Amino acid sequence: MTARRSTALKQAIWLVIAAIPHGRVCTYGDIANMAGQPGQARWVGRLLSELPPDSTLPWHRVVNASGKITHPNASKQVQRLQDEGIQTVHQRVALKRYRWQP
DNA sequence: CCTATGACCATAG
DNA sequence: CCTATGGCCATAG
DSSP: OOOOOOHHHHHHHHHHHHTSOTTOBEEHHHHHHHTTOTTOHHHHHHHHHTOOTTOOSOGGGEEOTTSBOOOTTHHHHHHHHHHTTOOOSSSBOOHHHHBOOO
């Protein structure tokens, strides 16, 4: 078994993402910070890339620090964001308006 | 051990 | 807007 990070650390990330309100978004860095793991934005993205296709986690509410969507299937993410009332322009959301920070 | 890659980020030019 | 740089970390080859 490769030495992966503890389930507790992963769970902290998942909990934060699950807590993002409907109609709001977060950045990868925000999530790392809120999960008590500052500077680990990259790992957050890595973790999300390993989510099962049928996951109920609102992964679509996560964008990068510029508000841009950098997901492999950007179209799908855009669709899901618009479905909950979040406006997107050229695969980008207005963080000033939708960013969620406790 | 090395390099390359990736749903990242801040800063500089 | 763009690219480059340095930092972060896991995984693959």
